[in-house]
Amino acid sequence: MVILPSPQQLRYLLALAEWRHFGRAASACAVTQSTLSAGILALERQLDVSLLDREVGKRVVFTLLGEEVIRRARVALEALEAISHVAQASREPMTGPMRLGVIPTIGPFILPRLIPLIREWFPQIRLIITEDMTERLLEKLTTGRLDVILLAMPCICEGLETVPLWRDPFVLAVPKSDALAKLPSVPLERLTEEPMVLLEDGHCLREQTVAVCRQGRDWGGSELESAHTASSLHTLVRMVGEGLGIGLLPGLAVDSGILEGTGVITRPVTGGPAWRTIGLGWRMRSPRTEDFRALAHTLKKLAPAEAEAALREDPVEV
Template structure:
């Protein structure tokens, strides 16, 4: 009988395949880079096969066979990890560890009610929370380091199963005395020629804001932003910059209704015209043995919408 790869060896190989960087892959597996490298070399010796092309210098390049084995290994590891999860879910649903990821434009305004809901309704769940950008959370989900994500859609969520919870309308914030403050609603076309403050690269809210701006400004690409924008690392920093008169910003209702503008001398107006919202939703790995639990959580989380009229998307 041929010797089988260990689960740890497969984790190393899959992490390297996903991240294409030895240091990041080692960090994702919570081991040193030398340990990860040695583990993959041991797997190559065990299989008597070359999985990495080491003739290209420091770049991580998989051989065709390496690509195929990494893909097979991913499915094998998912199936192996599903065995104890399936048994645990069958014994008692909605119990045990739940590793949840949340993005920074949702976390500060939703984590508190979310934790309260879990503690009240599902006290047997042991919750841990990671806040990070969408890209990094999806990486951790694919590597099995997280179980479920709270995201803002649309996003590049390929390879996950998703369920929408509610629409989160966009609003415009501006300094006091701004010409747009006289309007009850700000049409997207009125964003033309405005100096915008947006989230920095890596935040999905930036791409969602650019999509809104393109409706009224005819932008074809991110390059069309030119010098018309400032960037912020958080929504709180954005509110500070708006108050200082550096520009206007597009923010989600979840944030404004969660206290973002407290102690800020800024004006808020709803945005109108076209699709002017994001969708709060959940994502998890396909074929997860805990899918039934996640659907139950989705139903509970949908009740956390700031206003009932925003709950246009009811989980089935």
């Protein structure tokens, strides 16, 4: 009879694959480093293979076979967890822990309203929230460390089922003293005539901003390299207020009061589509799909009336 790896051994392996450090992986698994190391070694002996390349010093490097075992371990653990989730969901829908991921350009502006809403409508749900950039949230979702994510679309969401919630328009942030502030609205082609402040690489809002600007005219690599960069929307607003450039802000952030006391005002943008879509995504064929659809239906209550109406008239393609 084949002796199969234990779920705990697979968890140790996946934690080490994520952290690439024995101490941090052990902390993530709430065990000692020696326990995790012994578990990995026992797995190698059980499989009679080398999963780690131990000829590279202290760095954690997996062999090619080790990388393949990691990939299959993710699938195996997800399948095992799905068994428990199916049973729980059939007994008690919308109960228990729900691990929600949210991106930084949405989280600070929606969580103060989202959390009370979930508590009101689904008191048996225990939200566990992780804020991170889209790419890392997607990786955590596909590897089973998150259940569902709140994200901005369009995005590369292969393997996910997504539901658009509402359209979030972009507005142009400018200093009160800027010439553009005197206009009732700003044409797209004017955006690339001014210095720009962008979020740093990794934020999906950066790519969405560039896509909006390129509707006005070709906005190439040199402009991107010369743009100021910020790590957050709050920093971006401060940089605009100091006259370093102009920037696009999502309406969600503006409605939450991000401009208060900054000397920055906004103007609508005309001449082409200028918005993102707030959406909810989860793994296809998740055993909790019906829970997530119910959650999506409830989260639409957070949408401004005009934003949800716009989405119904012209649904986003995902």
